[in-house]
Amino acid sequence: MGSDSPRRPSTRRLAEFPLIDDLARRFGATGQAVVRGIGDDTAILRPSSRDLVLLTTDLLAEGVHFDRTTATYEDIGFKAAVANLSDIAAMGGRPRYLLVSLAIPNGHTEQDIVRLYQGMMNACRPYDVELIGGDTSSSRHGLFINVTLTGSVKPGRALTRSGARIGDLLYVTGTLGDSLAGLQLLTDKRGKAAGIGSMAQSYLVERHLRPTPRLSAGQLLAKHRLATSAIDLSDGLSGDLAHICTNSKVGAEVDMLALPLSPACLDYAEARRKNPFMLALTGGEDYELLVTVPPKNKTNVERLARSFGCRLSRIGRIQSPQRGLTVIEPDGSSHKLAITSYRHFETRSHAR
Ligand code: ADP
Ligand code: MG
Secondary structure, three states: OOOOOOOOOOOOOOOHHHHHHHHHHHHEOOOOOEEEOEOEOOOEEOOOOOOEEEEEEEEEEEOOOEOOOOOOHHHHHHHHHHHHHHHHHHOOOEEEEEEEEEEEOOOOOHHHHHHHHHHHHHHHHHHOOEEEEEEEEEOOOOOEEEEEEEEEEOOOOOOOOOOOOOOOEEEEEOOOOHHHHHHHHHHOOOHHHOOOOHHHHHHHHHHHHOOOOOHHHHHHHHHOOOOOEEEEOOOOHHHHHHHHHHHHOOEEEEEHHHOOOOHHHHHHHHHOOOOHHHHHHHOOOOOOEEEEEOHHHHHHHHHHHHHOOOOEEEEEEEEOHHHOEEEEOOOOOEEEOOOOOOOOOOOOOOOO
């Protein structure tokens, strides 16, 4: 095989250095700002502007964050990258460089790991993110994937969790609950026979396995200074909204009927006799953005949303901290919002 075409990945036992060489050849950075990518003790980057640097990292553990019986290596890699891309989106930043550390147990081949990277790079490619390094270890207990992503944002433009003010409007991108519905379809044996159209099923499963990081939405909101705070929805709306409230020292009111639901999620909820609004409120891993916007920016933000590549829905407002987190039910009654998102180290059957 020619030197510019990567060799066929081996299906035999893994060897650390041939693997790293192969990953470097296939996926390693080639951009001008990368003085040194994979292959030395550290990567070397040439700073290209005075932008602030964003850094984020996410650890995925087999059996906790992913399950190889329901996700391919490409799926796992794709989602590992999206978890980080979405964090950069939530800060209003531009993603730049990727470092990937793996602990790999026996039984995985080089081909499997190449597929994992293909998934990761497929998620990153639209945003020109470059792979500049990582680390490789064996593992005695499952596959571990740690992805670190850098990003950049103009000084003063980052969307933090701490800027929400009383009276701000609460918006969310995309639709909610799809990922949880997709996960339930994947793990539930009755999945295929449940009276849900196959198109709706594939849509929901795709939304669970291959979520979309809302980078344009985050970047546009930051650029136009329209939002006071933002967070990406990885744990679920109720839990992630609580983070904004805690960090901003405010309360919030969510209008259940305003929660954006996809037709597929509605079909799923109907077939399974579930409350679709509860899926939207509690489901994790949608990787949508939750943002707060001062009322004076309402018209501008709704106009700007046409360029987001997804819908933007107003779902509530920020209120005083004394009122806490409340939800308006479909019947108009209002009560305290229970925070039901996933927490590690607490006993529960399925993690995210
Ligand atoms: P060290 O012993 O200093 O950790 P390594 O031999 O582990 O060095 O790494 C050599 C080079 O390969 C480094 O540039 C490192 O960033 C890169 N690298 C190692 N593992 C991976 C991986 N899984 N993905 C991407 N790059 C990797
Ligand atoms: Mg190393």
